[in-house]
């Protein structure tokens with residue numbers, strides 16, 4: 001079984017992830033993990049924090065001389081900013097300064113302190129913060145390296161920022177994407193997205209948006225129709241919704257299904273000698289009956305606008321119950337491009353889990369043999 005946990009606070013000493021279940025013998029490229037971490041830190045509209053941190057992973061267990069051994073793997077990312085926060089984030093003693101008491105609408109602040117019986121909102125916001133997603137991106141980067149071994153690759157791109165959206169008429173330019181600050185495939189749309197972010201920043205406001213994750217090279221039959229918790233589309237939706245501020249997920253044409261008759265909603269099936277089964281459309285987004293169908297997996301997720309506003313919303317002080325303006329923790333104006341990197345990582349994690357559930361394998365040799373055997377059988381079907 002593949003599983004992982006993350007630990008760590010936004011201004012704590014470090015973030016940690018413990019991963020279990022990756023086969024022995026996987027070659028690990030640390031630079032590639034750091035590249036993914038850097039991508040998460042970029043993006044037009046990010047706040048000052050990202051300028052302080054240059055995330056780098058330390059692998060402190062489970063990898064020896066560039067290969068996994070089958071042991072649990074521990075990844076650690078140091079928080080550089082911690083040095084400036086020891087007076088407020090120490091393990092012992094008393095915190096310096098006043099507690100955070102003005103709860104932010106749209107954040108975990110109020111529900112968190114009520115549920116966990118805390119008096120300082122910092123006890124909640126430190127872990128609710130999306131800083132935690134750096135650990136997930138590191139795990140996802142390792143999963144991407146594992147998936148590459150069986151021909152599966154992933155990419156995520158931003159399709160909408162605050163209503164400035166890619167349309168079907170906008171050409172997808174993947175060369176532009178590679179250099180794009182917004183992880184957008186169209187230069188003109190990206191320019192308008194940046195303008196929208198500039199305007200929001202000037203107004204003390206924030207923006208959300210939509211990103212799309214595409215998984216290429218998946219074999220048919222990952223996930224299963226046989227039980228609710230084996231359905232891969234359900235696992236994908238849960239993984240996407242677990243990302244901070246993600247409030248909706250679509251697979252394939254998604255909510256557009258509500259506007260289409262059946263005759264225009266499904267992907268017709270064809271068969272050709274030598275080629276096997278094929279489709280000429282992919283409205284299902286690569287998933288039917290909770291299983292991959294061999295087409296690209298297409299998942300969209302919507303991110304709500306960042307809850308911390310520089311022109312704060314009305315709120316209540318949780319000590320005095322007086323009407324106040326919400327607190328202004330240093331914050332992003334828009335983080336959809338960063339969220340798309342996290343989305344790509346979470347998809348890589350779900351795909352890794354699905355692939356290992358299907359093929360098992362304590363070591364890469366056994367795993368790859370099982371994949372080959374299965375692909376051969378499907379080719380002949």
Ligand SMILES: Cc1cc2nc3c(=O)[nH]c(=O)nc-3n(C[C@H](O)[C@H](O)[C@H](O)COP(=O)(O)O)c2cc1C
Pocket residue numbers: 047106107108128129130133243244245246304306307308330331332333335338339342
């Ligand atoms: C990459 C990323 C960066 C984020 N940056 C911020 C931020 O700077 N300020 C903020 O208030 N919320 C930020 N958020 C969103 C909050 O973490 C999130 O809204 C909050 O934890 C409450 O959870 P919920 O929106 O899922 O209900 C970010 C989310 C992501 C995915």
